[in-house]
Amino acid sequence: MLQISPRLRNTLISIGSLILTTAVVSNAFYQRKQFYPSIIYITKSNASMAAIYFQGLTLVFLTWKLLRWVFFGQLRPAEIEHLVDKSWFAMTDTCLAFTVFRDEFNSSFVTLFTILLFLKCFHWLAEDRIDYMERTPVITKLFHFRAVSLLTTLSFLDIFFVAYAYNSLVTRGASYQLVFGFEYAVLCTAVGFTAIKYILHCIDSLHDQTAPWDRKAAILLYTELVINFSRVTLYTVFLVLMFKMQSFPLFAVRPIYMAVKSFKKSLYDVIMSRRAIHTMNTLYPNATLEEIRAGDSTCIICREEMTTSCKKLPCNHIFHAYCLRSWFQRQQTCPTCRLDILRPRRPATAAAPAAAAPAGQPAPGGGAFPPGQFAFPQQPHFHMGNMAFPFPLPPGFPQHFPMPQPGQAGPAQLPNLTGAPMMYPAFYPAGGMMPPPPPLPPMPVPNFADMSEEDLRRLEGDSRRALEMRVAHLRNIQALLDAAVIQFTQYLSLMTPPVVLPAVPLTSTTTIPTGTSEATVSSSSTNATPSEETPTGNSESDEVRRRRLQRFQNGLAAEQP
């Protein structure tokens, strides 16, 4: 088969159509000799009318080509793709609209519909073109001229058609003009938005490269919100009117759905952006010049030099405030290390000073919680002295642990702690959420790897139940850590008076109260007990203790966050 280019094909079709029309007209005139009889002849003959309709279509197509060339020049492939997609949707919608107004279906309806589709295409192309401004390095004067003339023409036409539809509705009552009127009103909002975008892009281009205009994004966001809101309002009014006058406008469901969706999205965008800006302005300091110079002074988001208005995140990464804001609208994390900025966890280096904070006072990071409600500390407090717990302890748990002074009191004064290390199974929720706790001290940890996906999600969630669970777990951890501290002190006190211990044979420890606690602890630890009970020699038992202490410290170190 012969391959012909679309261009050649179009030309051939146009010429063919022109020849056909000329033939039809001259044939009619040749037969009837006069103007009116020939017109009647043509309109009566179906074949002639087909030729005339075809000529009409060709003319529309040629006009489209001409106008497109005048306003846009060569179209980019992406623009053509968008155009084809959108016009298919518009065609389907309008075909559905035909069903409602089938009684009024005539040539003027078709004409109006064609004009509407025409104008819609130009609106979409204009929007694409204006968006393209941001993406191309070269903007010619011709571009500006075309954009301005196109936008003015489009807005005039839109307003004209809205007024026309309104007049016709007022004088002649409900008709398909209602649909057209609203279609043009929606197009008005579209052209308004495009014009605002164009103006913003122009203002942006006037700004210096070194000091970008950072309010553009925010203005665009709010404009979008307003435009989408007006669109939703328009559609609502349209729905109500249509429902009163005709029937439910099925054909408008898709556009209405799209309008509501985009309104929801822009509202969400604005909320997220506001939240991000708020977080940034309140929580994170502006980076000083020294801080910027200290590291790589390129903003890793836009790859440009950072001079002023930079923000420093808690993870010490520095970015342009402007770049961060646009990123925070999508993700509330640090772009570099993905630290969650809305719920920052303090880095490990901050743990040491926090541990020295006075007990009973919530750690500084806990400010995000309503005061007094969940005032558990972010860092476990380790205090060897008397410790006031910042949360209510379960009954039976001693509120204060009298810590023995090493070397002074000796093992004889150690409190009986049989209850303490064994307490924690009672804290676990009875619902069987957790797998049975691993063996008792050293340090049982809820095993996250063994938990099912659902359990983890429930743990992660933010419902009241999840929060309570989390608090309960934190309490468990706190209690266990405290128990561990007590054990640790016990060991220490056993270790420190080296004079006392060798003097008393270990078999005789049963006579002092320590024996009970010692037995409890050692029975729960894995395998250290047998050597403990056989006093083979001072150095050996010392060695055993040291090893136990070593292991214990390792366990404790691994436990600390």
Place this chain on the structure above:
Amino acid sequence: MAGPALKRLMAEYKQLLQDPPEGIMAGPVSDENYFEWEALIPGPEGTFFEGGIFPTKLTFPSDYPLSPPKMVFTCEMFHPNIYPDGRVCISILHPPGDDPMGYETSAERWSPVQSIEKILLSVMSMLAEPNDESPANVDAAKTYRENRDDFKRRAQILARKTLGID
């Protein structure tokens, strides 16, 4: 007039020209359009795809670098992580936040810190070491897992094809 996306793409192009990573060539298809790039990925030495030079196309969204680009191999490929139509499926190209499969951690996914260079290097290492879990091309993954020799043979045929041999 240039949006942040265009500025960043121009900066990355400049960077790639000044300090190109070994063996990789990448650049926009035209001076007018910085949002479509072409890149040539060499098959890493000592791997299945050794010797080939694989043409790819990168398409950048208008909000780059907040969203990742899309990458497509424009030559025929047979690889567990490349869809039969050429689309590349690696975690660095997946937008952060929504993980439909719950498979990758967010740390592997796109963030503005990533760059074209990093993407290209990741794709090179993907060529070197296919990941046959959650494959994009099931046939290729199956062949890779069960019949390494056949996979190597097919990869070599493709590599030679890209050079215009056979």
